[in-house]
Every structure is written in structure tokens, then in C-alpha cells.
Amino acid sequence: MSHDFINPVRQKLKDGKKTAGAFLQIPHGTPTEIFAQAGFDWLIVDMEHAPGDYTTLLAQLQAISGTGTVPFVRPHWNDAVAIKKILDCGAQGVLVPYVNTGAEAGQAVAACRYPPVGIRGVSGSNRAARYGQNIKNYLEAANREITVIIAIETREAMDNLDDILAVEGLDGVFIGPMDLATNLGHLGNPSHPEVLQAFAEIEAKVLATDKFLGTLTTTWDRTVECFDKGYQWLIVMQDGSTLVKAANEMAGKIAALTAGK
Numbered sequence: 001m002s003h004d005f006i007n008p009v010r011q012k013l014k015d016g017k018k019t020a021g022a023f024l025q026i027p028h029g030t031p032t033e034i035f036a037q038a039g040f041d042w043l044i045v046d047m048e049h050a051p052g053d054y055t056t057l058l059a060q061l062q063a064i065s066g067t068g069t070v071p072f073v074r075p076h077w078n079d080a081v082a083i084k085k086i087l088d089c090g091a092q093g094v095l096v097p098y099v100n101t102g103a104e105a106g107q108a109v110a111a112c113r114y115p116p117v118g119i120r121g122v123s124g125s126n127r128a129a130r131y132g133q134n135i136k137n138y139l140e141a142a143n144r145e146i147t148v149i150i151a152i153e154t155r156e157a158m159d160n161l162d163d164i165l166a167v168e169g170l171d172g173v174f175i176g177p178m179d180l181a182t183n184l185g186h187l188g189n190p191s192h193p194e195v196l197q198a199f200a201e202i203e204a205k206v207l208a209t210d211k212f213l214g215t216l217t218t219t220w221d222r223t224v225e226c227f228d229k230g231y232q233w234l235i236v237m238q239d240g241s242t243l244v245k246a247a248n249e250m251a252g253k254i255a256a257l258t259a260g261k
Contacts, residue, residue, distance in 0.1 A: 003130060003133075003134050003137070004137055004141065005128075005134070005137055005138045005141040005142065005145055006141070006145060007070055007092045007093065007145040007146065007147060008070060009041050009042050009070040009092070009093070009147065010092075010093070010145060010147045010171070012041065013147070013171065013172065013212045013232055013233065016232070017232065018227050018231075018232050018234075019041035019042060019232060019233055019234070020040060020041055020223070020233075020234045020235075020236045021040045021041055021042040021043050021044055021069075021072070021233075021234075021235060021236070022035050022040055022043055022044070022235060022236060022237035022238060022239065023044055023046050023216075023235050023237070023238040023239065024043055024044065024045045024046060024050075024060060024239050025046045025049065025050035025238055025239055025240045026050070026239050026240050026243075027050060027051055027052030027053070027056035027057075027060070028056065028059070028060075029059040029060055029062065029063040030063070031239045031243075032045075032059075032060040032063040032064060032239075033063040033064075033067075035069075035237075035239060036063060036064040036067040036069045037067055039068075039069075040069055041069070041070065042069060042070040042071070042072050042093070043064060043069055043070075043071060043072065044071075044072040044073065044074055044095060044235065045057055045060050045061070045071065045072070045073045045074070045091075046074050047073060047074060047075055047076050047082075047086070048074050048075065048076050048077070048097050054085055054086075054089065057073065057086065057089055058089050058127065061089055061090045061091065061127070065090075070092050070093065071090065071091050071092055071093075072091060072092065072093040072094065072095060072147070072149075073086045073091040073093075073094055073095075074094070074095040074096075074097060075094060075096060075097070076097075077097065077098070078096050078097070078098065078099055078104055078107060078108050078111075079111075080107070080110070080111035080119060080120075083096070083108070083111040083112060083120075084111065084120055084121050087112065087120065087128060087142070087146065088123060088126035088127065088128050089126070089127055089128065090126075090127045090128045091128075091146075092145065092146060092147065093146060093147030093148070093149065093171075094108075094112060094146075094147075094148060094149065095149045095150075095151060095174055095214075096108040096148070096149065096150045096151065097151045097153065097176070097179075098151060098153055098154070098179070099150035099151060099152070099157060099164065100154055100156040100157045100160060101156070101157075101160045101163060101164070102160060102163030102164050102166060102167055103163075104150075105150050105163075105164045105167040105170055106167050108148060108150055108170075109148050109167060109168075109169040109170055112143075112146050112148050112169075113142075113143045113146075113169065114139065114142060114143055117143065117169070118143070118169075120142075122139065124138075124139070128142070147171045147172065148169065148170055148171050148172075149171060149172040149173065149174050149214060149233070150164065150170060150172075150173060150174065151173075151174045151175075151176045151179075152164075152173055152174065152175050152176065152180065152202055153176040153179035153180050153183060154179070154180065154183040155183055155184060155198075158198060158201065158202060161173075161202065161205050161206075162205070165205065165206065165209050165211055170211060171211065171212065172211055172212040172213065172214055172232075172233055173202070173206045173211050173212075173213055173214070174213075174214040174215060174233070175199060175202055175203075175213070175214070175215040176215075176216070177190035177195075177199075177215060177216055178190060180195060180198060180199075181195040184198060199215075203229060203230070207229075207230045212231075212232040212233055213230060213231045213232060213233070214231060214232065214233030214234060214235070215231060215234065215235070216234075216235040217234050217235065217236050218235075218236065218237065218238065218241070223236050
């Protein structure tokens with residue numbers, strides 16, 4: 001039985017459409033399934049700053065499966081072995097962190113592509129190929145359908161942005177607000193004027209190319225602002241921080257209501 005390997009988000013992005021998703025930082029299938037059923041275009045499992053491993057990743061991708069939501073993953077590093085395992089598990093896109101040069105961007109793309117255009121190892125028995133039941137279709141489609149995004153998080157990356165944007169096969173550029181702010185000397189302060197100016201410089205360059213632009217927003221006003229500027233790939237929520245906010249708000253209301261009673 002053949003199942004075509006298709007990434008509908010990739011086509012939306014190519015068509016200039018706006019997409020949104022959420023970070024999954026709780027390494028468990030249940031919150032993943034809740035977010036997948038909500039109807040986001042895509043979800044991204046975080047393996048850089050969250051404690052998950054490949055076993056929890058597999059469970060999360062299984063929880064997303066069948067919902068119509070496209071699974072992305074952020075690997076812990078620009079590591080070809082890690083990216084290979086992530087893609088073999090069934091991810092349809094990756095957000096590669098801390099890419100600073102055109103050569104590093106090229107390495108990220110190569111890790112996601114089978115030879116002769118890349119270096120990804122070939123396996124037909126993995127989950128991505130339906131455990132050997134969909135080998136031919138997957139191998140033919142993977143290079144075309146897997147979305148590759150790199151993160152701009154340093155002044156060095158900004159200085160090399162022209163080279164990065166020239167990399168063939170790179171689909172999108174993601175601005176990492178906290179890392180970029182900190183690298184520019186403003187620890188955890190992405191709203192500093194110098195950081196906002198850096199954002200504007202990156203936006204202008206990326207939006208003048210065929211690459212799509214993404215970032216992390218988390219507030220509605222910032223989400224609308226970024227969409228209006230031309231961003232197409234926005235992380236608008238995080239599972240853990242969303243739960244923290246809701247729990248703290250309710251606990252605070254209860255404490256205020258019952259104080260002195």
C-alpha cells in the first residue's frame with residue numbers, strides 16, 4: 001500500500017501564504033496530540049532546549065500523525081547524524097539552530113537531502129518510509145518535500161546573510177529573538193532598539209529573496225505585526241509556557257479570592 005509523502009505546508013509557503021504553529025517542549029504524546037488536534041498548520045518539536053530524545057520524538061510524531069498538521073523538529077545542533085535520525089522518524093521539516101555562514105547553511109541542507117545533492121544516509125525501513133512499505137515513493141519525494149529552515153542568532157550570521165541566502169535548497173530563515181538579542185549584547189531583551197534594528201535589517205534582506213521568513217512571536221499583537229511585515233512561518237505558542245501562564249493566573253485568582261478566609 002502506497003502513501004504519498006507530501007508536505008502541504010511547503011506548498012503553502014511556496015505560494016506566499018502565511019502559516020503558524022507552536023513549539024512542543026514537553027516530551028510527551030498527550031500535549032502534542034492536544035496541539036495537533038487544535039488545527040495549527042504545523043508543530044515543531046524542540047530538541048535543542050527541551051529534554052526529549054528520539055524515543056519521545058517518535059511518540060510525538062505518532063501523536064501528530066493523522067491530524068493534518070505537519071511535523072517539524074528543531075535538532076539540538078547543525079548535526080548531520082541528528083538530522084538524519086529526526087528525518088527517519090518522519091519529520092517533514094527542520095529548523096537548524098545557530099547557523100552562521102553560507103557553508104554551515106549548506107551543511108544543513110545537505111544533511112536533509114539524499115545523494116547526489118546531499119549526504120543523508122538512505123534507509124527504507126524507517127518510520128518515514130512506513131517501515132519499508134513506502135520506500136520508492138518516500139525516496140523519490142523526500143528531497144523535494146522536506147523543508148529546511150536555518151536560524152539567524154548572531155551578528156556573524158547577519159554579516160554572512162547574503163551568503164546564507166544564496167544557498168540552493170534552503171527554504172526559509174528564522175530569526176531567533178532571544179539568542180540574537182543576547183549575542184548583540186542585550187541579554188534576553190529582544191525589544192532593545194539595537195535588536196529591533198537588526199530584525200529590520202534581516203527582514204529586508206530575506207523578504208527580497210525567494211526564502212520565507214519566520215520567528216517566534218507568542219503574543220497576538222506581535223503575531224499580527226509579523227504577518228503584516230511579510231513573515232510566513234510563525235511560532236505563536238509554546239506548550240509548557242502556555243500551561244504555566246494558565247496555571248499561575250488561576251492559582252493567583254484563587255489565592256486572592258481566599259485570602260484571609
